[in-house]
Amino acid sequence: MNAEIIAVGSELLLGQIVNTNAKFISKGLAEIGVNVFHHTVVGDNPERLKKSIEIAEQRADLIIFTGGLGPTKDDLTKETIAKHLNTKLVQDDEAMDSIEAYFQRTKRVMTENNKKQALILEGAKVLPNDYGMAPGMLLQQEEQYYMLLPGPPHEMEPMFTHYGILAIQEKMGTIEKIESRVLRFFGIGEAELETRVESILERQSNPTIAPLAANGEVTLRITAKHTSIEEAKKLIDKTEQEILHLVGDYFYGYDETTIMAEVIKQLEKEKLTIACAESLTAGLFQSEMASHSGVSSIFKGGIVCYSNEAKVKLVQVQENTIEQYGAVSRETAIELAENILQLLDSDIGISFTGVAGPDKLENKPAGTVWIGIARKNKPTKTYLLDLASSRNGNRVRTVKYGCYYLLKELV
Secondary structure (H helix, E strand, O other), X not given: OEEEEEEEOHHHHOOOOOOHHHHHHHHHHHHOOOEEEEEXXXXXXXXXXXXXXXXHXXXXXXXXXXOOOOOOOOOOHHHHHHHHHOOOEEEOHHHHHHHHHHHHHHOOOOOHHHHHHHEEEOOOEEEOOXXXXXXXXXXXEOOEEXXXXXXXXXXXXXXXXXXXXXXXXXXXXXXXXEEEEEEEEEOOOHHXXXXXXXXXXXXXXXOEEEEEEEOOEEEEEEEEEEOOHHHHHHHHHHHHHHHHHHHHHHEXXXXXXXXXXXXXXXXXXXXXXXXXXXXXXXXXXXXXXXXXXXXXXXXXXXXXXXXXXXXXXHHOOOHHHHHHHOOOOHHHHHHHHHHHXXXXXXXXXXXXXXXXXXXXXXXXXXXXXXXXXXXXXXXXXXXXXXXXXXXXXXXXXXXXXXHHHHHHHHO
């Protein structure tokens, strides 16, 4: 079964609200093996909605509408669909009883247009609305299915979860499950990663592999279909092993994890503590680390030493180090990392010093960054970055690279 989601509402086109409904519905459909190939957004205009329906009918078995089921004049979804399908709108008595009970319970006056919300397409299966007034519905005409859901997410989401998915499954024969897994990579670009796994991409069918780059990272989503979730996972496992054989050095985690979360997990596993001295990142590393619960067991603290004076007074960097090599240098990064380790008595000290931009500093271009990682009884390591993002982009990527090098150090 192929589906299209049509969100109805001019407020979506005006950017007043975000179409989160389409994302929610797509995820639910994927879990029961329904393919979603198109998302459409159309304003509160019956002619444009009618054209959208005609297009959707040419490419989808199931059309799901959200929005336009309310009591006002611009709520025209039901009326437009009824006219298009040449079917009647009839009152659902249970829905009307529920609406009347709501007004009695809240001691509000029920106006005539509220009765409109109890209308359904004749012959449709009613989907109860446990958190609002307008019921949803699913109508079948020959081999085409039309599902109507309310627009407010707090009404739509429970209705779709508790009633909509079951109604769709009843119409399907063999229920094919879709299982997905996201592999997360850092330190490699999207083009290079795709080139390295090109042989796998060229012969993909089931599972399928979808690359995506965002925020300096690359992900590969592996998606498999099978009537059995266990068998789908086996298909994914096999493809994952092939991918990691080629680019495993850059892999750091699965699904919704972050590179910072993986660092924290590894530090906790090895019972190691960390402290940080930050110049250009100005506390960003510490803030990101502290956003994870339970981090107090491994995070000793840190110092934001943005100015050279702070580097000298607070982190005890030698003045002649900065005078001779500059604040943005390997030597300064080493002293920052080693000194913060000693000052806060931690197992690991990490430092960030560099040029966020957009202007040069010490005749070094924007994006020049040094990261230092010091450990007790081990040589201090340094890493030079040449970044090419915006000022804040450089700061964010610096923190991620710090996490990446920490993971390489720990694993």
